[in-house]
Amino acid sequence: MQDLGIRVLFMGSNFVRLLGGLWITVRISLISILLSIAFGILLGMVMVWKNPAARFLTRLYLEFVRIMPQLVLLFLVYFGLTKAFGINLSGEVSSVIVFTLWGTAEMGDLVRGALISIPRHQYESGEAIGLEKIQIYRYIIIPQTLRRLIPLAINLTTRMIKTTSLIVLIGVVEVMKIAQQIIEANRYTAPTAALWIYVTIFFLYFLVCWPISMAAKALEKRWKN
Numbered sequence: 001m002q003d004l005g006i007r008v009l010f011m012g013s014n015f016v017r018l019l020g021g022l023w024i025t026v027r028i029s030l031i032s033i034l035l036s037i038a039f040g041i042l043l044g045m046v047m048v049w050k051n052p053a054a055r056f057l058t059r060l061y062l063e064f065v066r067i068m069p070q071l072v073l074l075f076l077v078y079f080g081l082t083k084a085f086g087i088n089l090s091g092e093v094s095s096v097i098v099f100t101l102w103g104t105a106e107m108g109d110l111v112r113g114a115l116i117s118i119p120r121h122q123y124e125s126g127e128a129i130g131l132e133k134i135q136i137y138r139y140i141i142i143p144q145t146l147r148r149l150i151p152l153a154i155n156l157t158t159r160m161i162k163t164t165s166l167i168v169l170i171g172v173v174e175v176m177k178i179a180q181q182i183i184e185a186n187r188y189t190a191p192t193a194a195l196w197i198y199v200t201i202f203f204l205y206f207l208v209c210w211p212i213s214m215a216a217k218a219l220e221k222r223w224k225n
Contacts, residue, residue: 006196008182008186008190008197009196009197009200014182015200017178017182018182018200018201019204020178021173021174021175021177021178021179022175022204022208024092024172024174024175025161025164025165025167025175026161026208028092028095028096028099028164028167028172028174029160029161029164031096031100032095032096032099032103032164033103033156033157035100035103035104036099036100036102036104036106036107037103037107037153039100039104039108040103040104040105040106040107040108040110040111041107041108042108043058043061043105043107043108043111044107044109044110044111044112044114045111046058046108047059047062047109047111047112048112048115048116058108061105062109065102065105065106066105066106070098070099070163070166071166071169073098073102074094074098074166074167074169074170075169075170077094077097077098078091079170081094091167091170091172092172094170095164095167095172099160099163102163103160107153107156110152110156111145111149114148114149115145117148118141118145122140122141122144123136123140123141126139126140150216150219151216151217151220152216154212154213154215154219158209158212158213158216161208161209161212162209168180175201175204176201179197179201182197183197
């Protein structure tokens, strides 16, 4: 029975279907990550403004997104907006919206932390040697900010990729949904197939996230030396 279970992976196009589902997961993640980086940088810059209203609103947004579970946000966007406002959103578009909202909040906080970690004397040193404000940011602040930010942003990327497994619950046909379809189709002929399929998905996620995690560790190690 165990052999029969593992053979389900290679029956017909089952394994290819899993890879196709994984690509959908990765594609949604990549789009969300790119948008999150762009919006998150802007949000982080706003969060360090001295304007009390700007700080309050950005902090409120950050705390709201952090407190609200991603699954609830998915349901709010996919089911709530479509019903309340008659907006026709696909599961993939809803997923990108939710993970961009979440990623922007997390990235914004990372950018804020990186910016405020730059010592004040770095700004003062730039002014002392006659650099303009734009030059201070270009040659002093931004390079140091990136050194602090990139490893943290890479770790956020792996978290977003793993969390996208939730989108199966709003009907997106990604790797987990395809796995459920294969298991259901072989429930009686190969009852142990679920074990092998979910182990395969574990390794697929590992193969996607592990190189990213190693890159983050390598950058942290390199920049500490």
